[in-house]
Amino acid sequence: MRIKICGITRAEQGLDIAQLGATALGFICVQKSPRYVTPEKIREITSILPNNLDAIAVVADTTIENIIEIVNYGSLTGVQLHGSESPDFCRQLRSLLPDTIEIIKAFRIKTTESLEELDSYQDVVDTFLLDAYHPQMLGGTGKTLNWRDLQQFKPAKPWMLAGGLTPHNILEALSKLQPDGIDLSSGVEQSPGNKDLDKVALLFNQLASLESPI
16 A cells, blocks of 8 residues: 655655655645745755655646646656646646656545546546545645545545544544555644654554554
8 A cells, every 4th residue: 555645844754754664755836835845855855765765746726837847856756736627737737747757636525426526537647636625725634534435435546545644543544445545744743844753653553553464
C-alpha cells in the first residue's frame, strides 16, 4: 500500500519520513496554504530524497504551464490536482507531461453522489484521491470522510484515502476500506507544515500490525 505524507516543508523532516517508510511525499504549491513551499524549497528537498520515493506537487486551479514548470524544476514524479480541474484540463495536461509523471486527481467528497463525478476522469488521470469536503479549505482540514459510504467504492483506477487520517484512526479506516494508498497531513503534525516524527513513527507501527500474523 502506498503511504503518502503531504505538506512537507522541511528537508530534514522529508528525509526522516522517507526513512521511516513513506513511499511518497507531497509538496503544497498553493500559495494561500499554510503548508506552501516554493519551487526552490521543493528542489532542495527532492535533491536529498531516495530515488525510489514518489515526490508529488499538490496544485489547485493553476495553469498547465505552471504545473509543468513546477514538476520539471523540482524533479517531481507526479502532480496532484486538488482544485476544480475539468476532465479536459486533465486530458491536456496528460498529453503534455511525460507518461512517467503520475497525475492524481483529488475529490472532496460531500455526499455519496459526489463519487459520480469521478466517472468522467477515468481515462485522463492515473490515480484518484478522496478527501473530506470543507467549504473553504482544499485539504489538511483534519476532517474524516464517512467511511461507511465508501465501502462499495471500487473504481477502475487506483485510489488513495485522505481526510483526517491519524495514527489513532488509521486501523479503523482500513478495517472498513481497502484503498490502494493513504494520504496524511494534519494527522501527523505539530503545526501546519511541521511534522511530528513521533506521530509518523506511530503511524508506521500501526500499519505494521496489519501485516503481523495473528
